[in-house]
Structures are given as structure tokens and as C-alpha cells.
Amino acid sequence: MFVIRSENIRRMLRIALPFAVMPALVLLLPLGIQSQYYALVSFIMVLLALLLFLAGFERRDLGTRRMILVSVMTALSVLGRLLPLIKPITALTVLSAMYLGPEAGFLVGALSAVLSNFVMGQGPWTPFQMLAWGLIGLFAGILAKPLQRSPLLLYIYGMLSGVAYSMLLDIWTTVWTYKEFTLAEYAAAISTAVPLTCLYAVSNLLFLIVLRKPIGDKLSRIRKKYGL
């Protein structure tokens, strides 16, 4: 069995991936790889980035309680994603990141993407969704203090993350359908997705307005009560 159980290989992956493999791929791009492999390279890059985060998770000691809370929040946001049209997944990811920390935020986002895609349909876009939602959670966790202090900042973050999510996935749409990446094609993809982007931003805002107080209070209470 080729399990990555060995400490050494994990450590090697953690150092080699961000400092050697990924820069090498980026450098190789302009040096003679033809544009038709952009899709392949971007796909591999996203997979590697995910691998990096997820393999690093094994070493981090999140604590059993926090780990279980991550699975609870993931399940809740997947339940929410099955609603028609509007998805509270971003709002729930951001809120859990604010109170449980950046790693937990990344995990809630990335795992909700895989899990909900069992219903919505898995595809080559799944890794992109995982990375997009994971990063939204990660940054929300890093910005936890200011976001907790000012609701206005949180709402702005929510709307911006809706836009960022849509734009990140449009990179994939562009390389996938056109097999190459030019700014004009990217702009076309973004402009066709404007209604969806607006829907994301507005639904994020609405969900954050509605959920900020109750969920925030509950998470901070749990944190205080059990000393997480």
C-alpha cells in the first residue's frame, strides 16, 4: 500500500511542492509548453495546492474537539447547499473560520465542496471549487479579529468572496472551453457570469446578515464554554 504515512515523505512533499514543483511548472509554462496544455497545467497546479494543504493537515494538532466541530459545520453547510439557487456555503465557511481558525475554515470550505458535489455532480471543476472555498475560509480565519469586531467589514468580505469565487472558477471555464488563456476570453467568461456573480455576492451578504449573530454567538459560546 502506498499510504503517505511516513513522516519523511510528508515532510518532503511539504517542502518540495511549494518550493520546487510548483515554481518549476510555472517557469516551464512560457518556455515551450504550448498553450493547449494550459488547462492541464492549471488543473495539476490546483490539485497540488490542495494536496499540500490536506497533507499538511495530518501534522497539525487541531484537537479532537475542533476536528469534530469542523465535521459538524461541514455537514451543516452541505445541508444548506441543497437549497435551490441560493447557497449559504460561503457564509457558513466564513463564520466557522472566524471562530475556529484558518485551518478549520479551509477544511470546512474544501470538504463542503466535495461532499455537496455528490449531489450537485462531481466534475473537473471540483478541485477548483475546493480550492476557492478553502481559500475563502483560510483568509476569513486569518482576518478573524477584525471580522469579529466589525460587521460591516464582514459583509464586505462576504460580497468580495462571492466575486472572487466566481472569478476563480471563470479561470477554469476559460481554460477548459477555449483550451488557452487570453485576457479577452477571460473577460468574456467573466461578463457572461455577471448575473451569477451578483447572485453569489448578494446571497452571501443576505446569509451573513441573517446568520452572523445567531451562529457567531453560538460558536463563540461553545468556544468559551469548552475552552477551544
Place this chain on the structure above:
Amino acid sequence: MRDFENMNPAAVTVHLMLTACITIFCMEPVLLGLSLLCAICFFIMRNGSKHVGFHIGAIGMPVIFALLNPFWNQHGTTVLFFINQRAYTAEALFYGAVTGIRLAAVLYWFRSFSDLMTSEKLFYLFRYLSPKLALVFSMAVRNLTLFRQQMQKIRLSQKAVGLYREGHLIDDIRGELRIFSILLTWALENGIITANSMSARGYGSGKRSSFTFFRWHTGDFILLAASVLLGGAVIAGIASGATDWQFYPVCEPAPYRLPLISVLTAYGLLALLPVIHEGKETWTWKRLRSEI
């Protein structure tokens, strides 16, 4: 004697991912046609005549792409006709059709992949990456059903208490929010209790052993080796430029000589593997039954 569904998930994943990913990243019409045919065959072998809507959507896509591509793509030299002084070219039509076939084939492969890979199998794959992560994942899956049941309980008890009118929009929304709020509190507390009992039983104190339904049989190794070898050969062929078509301004096929033909053969075999496997199983089953 196992159908493709019951092969080792790791081998199945490697095979389907190679087949689908080569389809995504290649623009050779014959290869894409092979891919689409095998994908449809495999899908129909597994599902029979179900999912007609999916077939219509997926097969309609090449047609739509072909018809629409010339409208926004002005490359190409063979003009068919003009619309609003914009040329509608045969090359763009063909390119659109090829793109459509590619997308349809990928859709079929991923649909089969989604059907084959239950969350339990994905859990098994996550173990390769990180046992801790696999645990979080599997608990999230379990929580989904648990929360749905709990939600139903909460809804019934709320109704019994008579806190809000039924069929009243605002009351309905407020009711749903209240249910969600109650569910959240319960879920968090329940999670903490679970975590406590896990710690009490020694979770995290040492190395864990784990149980799985999936074993490696000879067939799995053969599938894995065949996929890696054939897939590697195809990727090497694509990287060497044997499959490069030129679509614009004039359509120039890749030369159909030995390299391209061997790439096509290798890919055809790769994509046919699941079809052959399912076919063989069905045939063996029929033969065994007729002997009874």
C-alpha cells in the same frame, strides 16, 4: 468475478481519471470520438435506458457548440454564408463540434465516476492522504443523515408546541430559522460530546488501525497497471505532438502515421477497459445461468 463497480476504488479512480483527463486535454477528433463512444457504452451498460434527459443534454451539446461557435469565432477560410456581414466558416463549425464532443465525453465519464464513487469509497481514498482528514470527512457524511433526522424531530415538536401558523409565509420562514438555530445548538453540543467520548476512549493517544472493505486482488493490479501503461503511452504521444491538429485558418489533420495510430489504439484500449470488463462479467453470468 466482480463488476467494475466493485473493483478497488484506487484502481478505478486512476483509470477513470486518466481516461477523462486525457479527453479534457486533447483535441484529436478521432480520439475524442472514441472516448465519447466508450463513455456512452459504459454508461448505458450500467444504467440501461434510464436517464434519458441526461443523454439528450449531453448529446445535444456538440450540436449547440458546433452551431454557435462560428458566430463568435471569425477564424477559418471556407465561408459557408454571411450573417450581418460576419462570415460563418466551416472550420469554426468543425472546431465547435469537436469542442462539444470533448465536453460531452468528459460529462459522461464524470457522471459514471460520480455514480461509481460512493462517499465510502472516497473516504477510503482520503486515507491515503491523511487518516485524520478521512475521519473528519466520514463524520461529516454521517452527520448529514443525523442532522436531517434531528431536523425532522425538531420540526415535529415545534409543530406540536404550536409556535407558528402553517401556510403563512413569514411564519414559515421564521419557523425554519428557529429550527435551524435549534439544530445548530444541538449539533455543536452533540459534537463536543462525541469528541469527549472519543478522547475518553483514547483517540489520538497512539497509532490507529483501521478496517476497510476494499482489498487488492489480482484483477485490481492488472487494471491499475494497464491504465498506467496505456495512459502513459497516450500522454507521451500527445506530448510529442503526434495528435496536433491545426484548425485555423485551414483545417489540417495530424498525419495519420504510426505514432498517431498507436496513440489512438492505446487510448481506445484504455477507454474500452471498463466496457470489456462489464461485457465479460455479463457474458460469464449468462453462461453460468444457462448451464444451471
